[in-house]
Amino acid sequence: MSYPEMPQRPWSQRHHVRAIVWTLVLIILLALSSWATGADFGMFLANLDQFTVLLVQMAHPAWDYLSVIIQPLYETIQMAILGTTIGAAFAIPFSILAAHNLVSNKYLRGLIRFVLDLVRTLPDLLLAAIFVAVFGIGSTAGVVTLAIFSFGMVSKLFYEVIETIDMGPLEAMKSVGASKITIIWYAVLPQVLNQFVSYFLYTLEINVRASTVLGYLGAGGIGVYLQRSLDQFNYSATAMIILATLVVVMVIDGVSNHLRRVLL
Amino acid sequence: MQATASQSDPIISFRHVNKIYNNGTVGLKDINFDIPRGQFLVVVGLSGAGKSTLLRTINRMHEISSGEVLVDNESVSAYKGKSLRQLRRKIGMIFQNFNLVKRSTVEKNVLSGLVSYYPTWKCVLGLFSADDRKRAFQALTRVSLTKKIFARADELSGGQQQRVAIARALMQEPKIILADEPIASLDPRTTKAVMDTLQRLNREDGITVIVNLHSVELAQQYADRIVGLRAGELVYDEDIANVTTEALDHVYQTDSEV
Numbered sequence: 001m002s003y004p005e006m007p008q009r010p011w012s013q014r015h016h017v018r019a020i021v022w023t024l025v026l027i028i029l030l031a032l033s034s035w036a037t038g039a040d041f042g043m044f045l046a047n048l049d050q051f052t053v054l055l056v057q058m059a060h061p062a063w064d065y066l067s068v069i070i071q072p073l074y075e076t077i078q079m080a081i082l083g084t085t086i087g088a089a090f091a092i093p094f095s096i097l098a099a100h101n102l103v104s105n106k107y108l109r110g111l112i113r114f115v116l117d118l119v120r121t122l123p124d125l126l127l128a129a130i131f132v133a134v135f136g137i138g139s140t141a142g143v144v145t146l147a148i149f150s151f152g153m154v155s156k157l158f159y160e161v162i163e164t165i166d167m168g169p170l171e172a173m174k175s176v177g178a179s180k181i182t183i184i185w186y187a188v189l190p191q192v193l194n195q196f197v198s199y200f201l202y203t204l205e206i207n208v209r210a211s212t213v214l215g216y217l218g219a220g221g222i223g224v225y226l227q228r229s230l231d232q233f234n235y236s237a238t239a240m241i242i243l244a245t246l247v248v249v250m251v252i253d254g255v256s257n258h259l260r261r262v263l264l
Numbered sequence: 265m266q267a268t269a270s271q272s273d274p275i276i277s278f279r280h281v282n283k284i285y286n287n288g289t290v291g292l293k294d295i296n297f298d299i300p301r302g303q304f305l306v307v308v309g310l311s312g313a314g315k316s317t318l319l320r321t322i323n324r325m326h327e328i329s330s331g332e333v334l335v336d337n338e339s340v341s342a343y344k345g346k347s348l349r350q351l352r353r354k355i356g357m358i359f360q361n362f363n364l365v366k367r368s369t370v371e372k373n374v375l376s377g378l379v380s381y382y383p384t385w386k387c388v389l390g391l392f393s394a395d396d397r398k399r400a401f402q403a404l405t406r407v408s409l410t411k412k413i414f415a416r417a418d419e420l421s422g423g424q425q426q427r428v429a430i431a432r433a434l435m436q437e438p439k440i441i442l443a444d445e446p447i448a449s450l451d452p453r454t455t456k457a458v459m460d461t462l463q464r465l466n467r468e469d470g471i472t473v474i475v476n477l478h479s480v481e482l483a484q485q486y487a488d489r490i491v492g493l494r495a496g497e498l499v500y501d502e503d504i505a506n507v508t509t510e511a512l513d514h515v516y517q518t519d520s521e522v
């Protein structure tokens with residue numbers, strides 16, 4: 001039995017012309033943008049040894065510094081939990097009003113989405129600067145900042161989840177004669193709850209990291225100590241703070257994974 | 265003739281009902297007929313013939329463009345808000361895809377049939393009376409699913425889910441049950457269980473049952489009366505005694521064949 005001869009691959013495919021062209025284009029674009037912004041790769045390479053020095057210093061975390069930062073780290077976690085919870089609580093009604101499968105009035109939906117876009121546009125550092133000015137230095141400013149920041153982010157994540165639900169149960173509840181709130185409670189929430197929890201924890205994780213930076217502006221928490229250690233060139237302390245934050249983030253991630261499995 | 269029987273006490277009447285969708289598609293065209301109390305009516309027709317639309321005009325899940333749908337001799341078009349919810353309460357509905365909340369328990373799904381009898385805050389808090397919880401159990405007894413009461417809905421097979429959906433409808437204490445292709449996603453054995461359940465509710469409780477079906481054989485087996493829709497028009501209407509397979513086949517002809 002004879003097989004038909006296998007067709008030859010065209011020349012361009014044999015020599016990977018497309019891949020090579022795309023790679024070249026990307027390199028040229030990178031070079032152009034670095035030239036346009038004035039980023040100096042030469043300086044990056046020349047000063048690389050500075051970076052190594054820093055890394056070496058950071059490779060020796062000041063373990064005893066842990067006793068100093070445990071209290072502010074605790075405060076950071078509290079700020080993050082409080083801020084995320086307040087933000088997420090406000091996000092639930094807004095995300096319901098922004099979901100196109102629940103609200104057919106496109107003007108109301110457009111208005112809500114505009115507000116959410118506006119909130120997401122405000123950088124968290126700007127919010128922190130404003131609220132430090134309003135509430136003074138301390139964790140209140142941090143909590144309010146995180147609440148608004150999470151509200152914007154969580155609302156978008158939530159309404160995108162709502163828009164993917166199965167509409168069948170909603171039709172059934174409507175046919176039973178249920179009111180709007182009852183329909184949402186019985187047919188929408190059970191379908192989205194586990195993803196809500198998962199996104200809540202993801203936001204909490206982001207907020208723990210964000211609050212370290214907010215401390216720079218005097219919004220309380222571990223950030224104050226991060227800034228102090230960097231100002232004093234005390235890199236072993238900086239390393240300790242980063243390690244401690246990593247542990248917190250990992251714990252949240254673990255809890256999140258576990259809950260997602262249990263709730264699924 | 266059917267007409268004399270219907271005039272005595274129709275529970276549902278269609279009077280020159282037209283439905284034209286926003287894009288110009290004709291959904292229903294001058295539908296005129298009465299459904300007497302306690303009838304087991306089967307609606308047959310091709311996909312897209314308007315069966316689902318017809319069913320949903322009865323409980324106002326779909327609005328009509330002109331004409332009138334009367335339930336208990338009252339036009340349903342006038343209802344809104346609370347009165348519309350009260351209309352829907354007396355009409356149970358069963359769907360092709362069961363439409364249970366899959367992540368909730370069977371008990372919660374069945375109890376959700378009751379929500380229009382409770383104020384919203386009690387529904388949200390799940391404050392159902394002990395009597396009603398007992399009724400939920402009894403409803404599950406009637407569809408032979410008592411053992412599954414605390415299982416999650418998505419743990420059940422398709423036929424079991426449809427029976428939960430029937431139990432949910434029973435909680436409404438409906439005068440009418442609308443079933444839209446209730447067996448289209450089921451195998452032959454579970455199909456029989458579901459159709460038998462509907463038949464029992466019709467005979468024992470006197471509930472008027474209106475079922476959309478693809479299958480002519482099933483229609484002939486269960487119906488008191490068969491109506492046929494083609495392209496939104498009522499093209500067939502006979503009591504089961506007068507139904508012939510040849511005449512029914514006519515319903516399934518496409519326009520080009522007519």
